[in-house]
Amino acid sequence: MGFRVSEAVRRGCVHKRAPKACQSCRTRKVRCDVTRTGETCTNCRLDNKLCVVPISKRRHVGDRVLGSSFVTSTHHPQSPICDAIIDFGDIQKSPQETRGSGAKTLATATPVNDTAFNIFDLGIGDFLASGGSNFVEQEQLNNLLVDESDMLERMTRSYPSPSQTLCSEQHPLPSLPSYIAALPDHIPADDVWYLQNRDCLTIPDAESRDRLLRAYATWVHPFTPMLDLVGIIKAVSGDMTCGPVSLLVFQSMMLAAAPFCDLDMGTKDRKKSRRILYERCNILHNFGIESDHLSILQSAILMSFWDGDDGQIRDSYYWIGIATLHANGMGLYLDPTIGPSDEHRQKVLKRTWWSLLIRDRLLAVALRRPVQTKAFRFDVPMLQIEDFELDTLLEAVGYNLPIDEFNLENLEIVASCCMAVAQLSEYIDKILSLQYSIQKTLGPQSHSNKTVSLVPKTTGIKWANISSCGQELQNWYGYLPEEVQQLEHAPEQSSGSEGNMANVHRALLASYYSMTMMTLYRPLLSLSVHKTEEKRIRNMAIKMVFQAAQSITGSFGGLYTNDLLLYLPETATAAIEPAIVTHLLYSTSDAARIRNHSFQGFYLCWNMLLQLGQIYFLADTTAMMINAAAQKLKAHSTIKRALPTQSTDLTELVDALCTPNALSFTSRIAVPFVGVVGEQRKDEIPVQWVHDPCTQIEVIRPAHELEFGMAVGDTRIGGSSDADFFEQLVCWDMGD
Structure with missing residues (x-):
């Protein structure tokens, strides 16, 4: 319980403003204790004046609490936090009840500070006024006879912010297709709405989506065979045996496949369409919607298909660097067959590692930049034809996403080409180390920004090694x-x-x-x-x-x-x-x-x-x-x-x-x-x-x-x- 009035004065506590004042005290601008006495305030009693308390013009929360809208509501409260402030000065007791309660009532019902009174100590009877009170009508009083614990649970429930209240009442949070994994719980509602407004949660329509998936399976997957394409195709078709697809990975797939088919994205320029898809992936990556290292790594490799434009820092080389960081962090350079993983995951890890090496070596030659996946020793075996799981891929594509060129003969040819490119990437690394050196050069857009590039060696040429x-x-x-x-x-x-x-x-x-x-x-x-x-x-x-x-x-x-x-x-x-x-x-x-x-x-x-x-x-x-x-x-x-x-x-x-x-x-x-x-x-x-x-x-x-x-x-x-x-x-x- 809080301090009494005498104790508060003796300890020098600052009195708060009175919740109510009579007309006379309001005019004189003196403190009024009408809410404590319950009848005539002390000032009016000493001056022999009529103590008149005017009706408050404010819309008290207590009125809403005691109204039918609060009692009959079937959903959780959706009002701002200020609604929890209840002004009990409006609650008038009958004279008999006031006289019977005596000093005890005054001591317990009148708070001196915020901690001196607990509103939940009041029962339903404390809210019921006498028959002469016009605070509520009779039919409203009948609605108040509800279980006291239920009212306590309603009043103690946390209140959302006004923006969350408005969004949840008028517009439900955007939903994703069933084959896309839901956003993590730690993403705030405001961020979800931002992602929705930037079209990051937008999935292409069924026709465009299938065209992109066909393009990905035909032109991207053969030399970047890291994804579990069978599970993704099954999930899109409604078979959730392998679980839903990561949103970041799926949007990255759309980006990588965009150069190989025309999209109706409001522009006839393929570069602009690719830029739109890249911005979606970039924002999703920045918001950290994905916590799985393998999914982040795979999406970064796919985002390296965005070659960027003038003045952009996040180009293909940048995303290969991000993928390399995650690969080293999860020990992808180690032999995946030595571990507790099942055989299918071992093949996925193996294909992911070699996909990273292929992209890294080819981009190093294309951009004249040093290789980034420079593991001094990696134990991952070379790709074999069994690692591509061609039979299950052919079955999944033929049943769910028919492609004319998908037959076992063509799949074996492109898989053999991929194995050859993986072997060639080892030679590229050797040649770049033999014939080129690293040098800092000025960037194309600035005289101060320097980038690391490869330049041919002019001295110390090892002719025998070259031959x-x-x-x-x-x-x-x-x-x-x-x-x-x-x-x-x-x-x-x-x-x-x-x-x-x-x-x-x-x-x-x-x-x-x-x-x-x-x-x-x-x-x-x-x-x-x-x-x-x-x-x-x-x-x-x-x-x-x-x-x-x-x-x-x-x-x-x-x-x-x-x-x-x-x-x-x-x-x-x-x-x-x-x-x-x-x-x-x-x-x-x-x-x-x-x-x-x-x-x-x-x-x-x-x-x-x-x-x-x-x-x-x-x-x-x-x-x-x-x-x-x-x-x-x-x-x-x-x-x-x-x-x-x-x-x-x-x-x-x-x-x-x-x-x-x-x-x-x-x-x-x-x-x-x-x-x-x-x-x-x-x-x-x-x-x-x-x-x-x-x-x-x-x-x-x-x-x-x-x-x-x-x-x-x-x-x-x-x-x-x-x-x-x-x-x-x-x-x-x-x-x-």
Whole structure:
């Protein structure tokens, strides 16, 4: 119980404002104790005045508590917290009850401070007024005869905030499809509404969703086979045996599949559609709706398919870094077969690790950045055909999401291609460590922001190691199964659309191999050599780079002819760039035949780059660098003779130099080889480089040194800033 009045005065406590005052005390602005005496206040009694208490004009909470709306309510209270303040000055007792209670009533019913009175000590009888009171009507009093404990439970129930009250009464929280896992409980309602307003909880309609899932299964999953695609497809179809799908993972799947199909998202631009899907994934990631490390890792790998645009920090390289952090945190580099996990999860972990390595190595070449998944030792075994679970995948897709190209033969081919790319990623890491060093360079948008990039080594070149690595790489490709190698026949010779998926991934594998060979040998082109062995390796490098450019042009050229180029990922730009630079290099040859042949290859690669630029920002950036390099080449005398006027745009430049039938450019699709691929299999290798009239030795080894002298600052070129772009393209940032 609280202090009595005398104790409060003796201890010097500050009196609170009286809850009620009579008219006389209100006018005189003195303290009134009418609520304590219950009848006439002390001031009016001493002054022999009539004590009149006016009716309060405020809407008291007590009226609402005693009203029928409170008693008959069947739902929890949804009013602001101020509704819990009850003014008991409105409760008038009868004179008989007041006189009978005496001083005890005054002491217990009149609070001196907040802790001196407990409203829940009052029973229902304390609220009932005499028959002469007009506080409530008789029918309202009948409604008050309810269980006292029920009223106590209602009054002690926590009150939500006004914003929560308004949202929950008028608009229920947004719901997700049954196959999507519910949001965690720790996400506040305000955040849920924010996610809803930003369309982060929006799932594409059934038709668009199925198209995206088909595109994901056909063009994304083969080289990134980390997800449990069988469980996801079953969940979407209503079979919840494997549980619901993570919202973050599902939205990331939509993002990764967006480049391969047209979406009706209010814009006809695929870049804008991809940006909308990326913003959803980015916001979901920032809000931390996912607590499972594996789901966050997988979604980060899928978000690396967003190549970003100018000035954005969160690009593909950023998300691979996020995925690497989670992979190291959960020990994904350890052998998954040694542990308590079931066999299915072990395969998922194994595929996830290799998917991360593949994306990391390919992006390192495409962006010229160091690899991030640099585990000094990892125990994860190499992928095997059993790890892909093709039988269950084929059954799930065929029953729930029919795809024409999904048959066991095609699935085995693309799975074999994926295993080959995983092995190739190991060679890429080895080559980048052998031929390139890490250096800080200025960012494209700022003179102060520096980024870490890879530049070719200029000193300490280990020629023997380079030769050995190149021969080992050729041996590796020669031992691959024939069904995954790029054979002499072109993709356009395949009839129907049944082989499109296999042809695209086979062409990707061959182009990635040629890209790796160019990554190994291109830094040697601008080096000056004196020793005989070094000259031999340099001459071999010249031939390998030329053959690799021809192979990439032929592989992707067949896809371009059959309208399959848009099914390539953004990492295909990393293969087209060195090919188009090599063609641009040989377009400066003094021999007209060589020059025309190179311009035809350049024209085809340029059109492919422009087409990929409709989807990927990375292709746009590469096209701008090529354009800057071509402007520098206009100063060459050969191009001056060929050009009727000095064009300022690269498209006009190639149109002026190439005939309308330049798209009929033919080149060997065979991958680059020098000599034999292992003496023991000399007669078994199905792919050999065949010379044609346009690829004689004088093309591979030009008589003049202009092509590679340009990279080291030839005096005939000049010293303008445009040369820097060309140097970066020819010898990979050699001029920096």
